[in-house]
Amino acid sequence: MARSLPPGLWGLACAGGELSLEGTALAGLAERWGSPLFVVDGAAVEENVRRFRRVPPGGSVEVDVFYSYKTNPVVELLRRLSGLGVGAEVVSPYELWLARRLGVEPSRIVYNGPGKTPAFARTLVDSDLLVTHLNHREEIGVLARAAAERGRRTAVGIRVATSDSWSGKFGVPIAGGRALAAYEEALACASLRVVGVHAHRGTAIEDADTLVRFVREVLEFCDTLHARLGLDVELLDLGGSLAAPTVLPLDASTLPVGEQVAGRLSVEEYLGVLVGEVEAHFGRAGRPAPRVLLEPGRAMTADTQLLLCRVASLNAAGPGPAHAILDAGENIAHILHREYHEIFHTGRWGQGPALPYVLDGPTCSPMDRLRDAVELPLLRVGDTLAVMDAGAYLVPFSNSFCFPQPGIVLLDGGRETLIRRPETYEDMIARDLAAAGGTL
Ligand SMILES: Cc1ncc(COP(=O)(O)O)c(C=O)c1O
Structure with missing residues (x-):
């Protein structure tokens, strides 16, 4: 099927390929609050x-x-x-x-x-x-x-x-x-x-x-x-x-x-x-x-939230399309195995020719793939992507497999509020009794 929905469906504006919500550039949110990051509208x-x-x-x-x-x-x-x-x-x-x-x-x-x-x-x-x-x-x-x-x-x-x-x-x-x-x-x-x-x-x-x-x-x-x-x-x-x-x-x-x-x-x-x-x-x-x-x-709530993630690495050594390894995968967005979610390049949307990519997650699992085939503008390491419709069944099914879970920022009338802080490494071991008992 032809794959592409316009950013305006989610109220996103686009100027020179840069996507913003309520006047706030999406890529800037990931810079200020870290990536990956959920953003609630x-x-x-x-x-x-x-x-x-x-x-x-x-x-x-x-x-x-x-x-x-x-x-x-x-x-x-x-x-x-x-x-x-x-x-x-x-x-x-x-x-x-x-x-x-x-x-x-x-x-x-x-x-x-x-x-x-x-x-x-x-x-x-x-x-x-x-x-x-x-x-x-x-x-x-x-x-x-x-x-x-x-x-x-x-x-x-x-x-x-x-x-x-x-x-x-x-x-x-x-x-x-x-x-x-x-x-x-x-x-x-x-x-x-x-x-x-x-x-x-x-x-x-x-x-x-x-x-x-x-x-x-x-x-x-x-x-x-x-x-x-x-x-x-x-x-x-x-x-x-x-x-x-x-x-x-x-x-x-x-x-x-x-x-x-x-x-x-x-x-x-x-x-x-x-x-x-x-x-x-x-x-x-x-x-x-x-x-x-x-x-x-x-x-x-599906369309009231998006997931920002970054291209951590690119592997173009194989015969097929290049693999973009993202900092978010099935540990956060497993539902993409079953559902088509629009994915935007937040800095160069609609710019230049669309190129084929495989989008992989960062974990050491061959199952960790978000999309087998997607067309996006030329990707570079550090680019920020937006996975749309992340407000249903992503947060509750997220897990801490190999990586901590993302924070959540609420964007409201141009104001940014961190409503869930990102998980820390210490959080990830906090329930282990050796850590809690101070013997670590
Ligand atoms: C009993 C019940 N009500 C409501 C819901 C919400 O469903 P949906 O997200 O499809 O609207 C669910 C989800 O499975 C459910 O099990």
Whole structure:
């Protein structure tokens, strides 16, 4: 596929090949703060929240947004999202602790995820969250017993799997009446208040047809719950999965990337279709629509962050294209193995002929490759590249394999703030007891 998207899609300006964000040259950021470096675009975060929170005009359905913490768990980002009215979708004891530590009210927290132990079920009961979604049937008893032990009634939903969502580990299939049987069991537990249905597709939703199919299957299941069990759900949680606007599956299409991106469902279209479906469905059924919860991850923050990295070395000795060895690789951006992310030269964008390169990471692993074939202006050692759409699933999956992890700078109205300092060598051994005990 033809590979190239214009920098303006991310609000980057270009003058003489030099890329800048809000008047700040990208290469200058790497000079001041070091490389590799994540850069968060504060204005883009606010804009995405505004778009997600704008309910389509004329709609009577209440939509509430909960950011999927695992997507980019950076404290300053999470604090900002919370300050902008976005709730927290958390999936582990750590993430629940983090949300509470950041002052998020229990009524603004949704708990998901498989693997709830009896001990943690007690914590969930005591936390009194907006809703805890039970991942599969066994969790019904685990939570019901914990709630009964505490003398409480806990608000729960059950994660259901549609015909095209992730399943197996996740959720109870609607097919074959299995989800219905799980609801029947949950409703029989006096210590559970069954208020919700949860469905997260998992595989990215890129177009309206896919979204409609998914939503309709869940809505039909709501009808089954009403007809068979007399249950009218209060909370309809449709998960995340909206595709990030400028991230593409790697090599899945022969269409030019620009055309693929142009066909993507926007946040506005996503909300319009989704709310329209819910409204029409409950209108026809003559029942009040439930409150709709959404758990966006990638669509909320992917395009609000970029990764700056430098060309550490060039190896042009082989028969093919030159290998540019970068100071960031799969230790920081492993997701590039699966996803097409635009990569810009920050100092000579669009300058001179485009040359073919292989982009490798710095670690001693043959797997450490970011891109097999990319065309960039002539590369020199020390040049800074920008990997776009680095705000989803890069930070949480980064590791300290051979190299420390990068810092994170927030760019906001031209002001630069270091919101996570780079990892130091001392940080990397701080949990080794010889180091902590001073015997090193
Ligand atoms: C339950 C749940 N909700 C929301 C999300 C966020 O998904 P995405 O980043 O695709 O929007 C995930 C991520 O896998 C998830 O598992």
